[in-house]
Amino acid sequence: MAGLRQRQKLDRDRRIVEAAARLFREFGYEGVKIETIAEQAQVSVGTIYNYYESKGDVLVAVVSLEVNEVIAAGEGVLAAPPADAAQGVNALFGIYLRHSLHYLNKEMWRAAMSMSTLHPQSPLGRHYSGLDESLCRQVCLLLAKLKARGSIGAWVDVNLAGRILFNTMNMMFIDFVKDDAAGMEAVVDAVGGQTALIVSLLAAREAPVVSGLVSGPRAGPWPVMPS
Template structure:
């Protein structure tokens, strides 16, 4: 019976998040009420509050769902990177970018970022920061893989470089979500222009 209850609980939560993705994208995060999500998810309002204290909690949960999926796909790139430093870094970064609008609209991303900036010490602010930290760690792990494979110089500080690259890709992503007219192709092109010269600086002689 415990297993059945857990499955039912997980199913209710999935329905709430699916409703949030659908309605936040269609009507805008700020316009949607908890009552609207409960109706679409076919649960009571009280059930929604059993899972999430605020609408912001639901939005950050959607962000977490998105990030967990890109981390899972990024793990394959870290384990077996494409040949070439630039190619490997862009494979990971493009994986993040290409999935970014799977669940969230640009308006939803802006709202989530605002929540994390306005109240960094709250559970939502800390959770958003932790998701960013995990993405930065994965970038660092990829650099370590490239060092181990002899493509990146072994005198490179992987931790520092990983943070630099993550900061660059994250800033480009912020510019992307701020501008509704900016396309995904423009985002990809913009980061490629930054990563290419950096890759040439850190690659070994044998990879040039």
């Protein structure tokens, strides 16, 4: 019986999030009321508030759905990374970027980013930041595999280098989201070019003379990857 109740709860949650994603895409985040989401999801308004404190939390749940699917897809790259390190990182980033508009559109991303920036210490803001950290950790895990295989230098701090790569990609994604005219393949190509440049430095057998990738404070709250 407990298992049935849990499945019913998960089903209601999924219906809420998917209904919200459809409505936000069609009418814009500001143009959608909680009552409309409840009607589309075939639940009561009270049920939505049992799951989420606000409409903003529902939007971040849509972002979470997007990111969780992206991370799951990225596991395929980690399972069998390409021999070329830049190709491996760009395969991962290609998944991140191309899947980013599956449930959300640019207006929805802007709303989510705005709320997380305005209220960084709120549950919503911390959840949004946590999603970014999960993606960043996956990049670090990929670099750790590439390092173990010899595709990047043994001197590379994979946690710091992974954060640099992720932040570079993420800032270009933010610019893409801010520009309604920007096309997906253009940003994928632009990210690919910058990634290739950074990874070419990481692939050096010895550390460059000027480098922030060898030592310094560890980045991120996750455990340090093995060297």
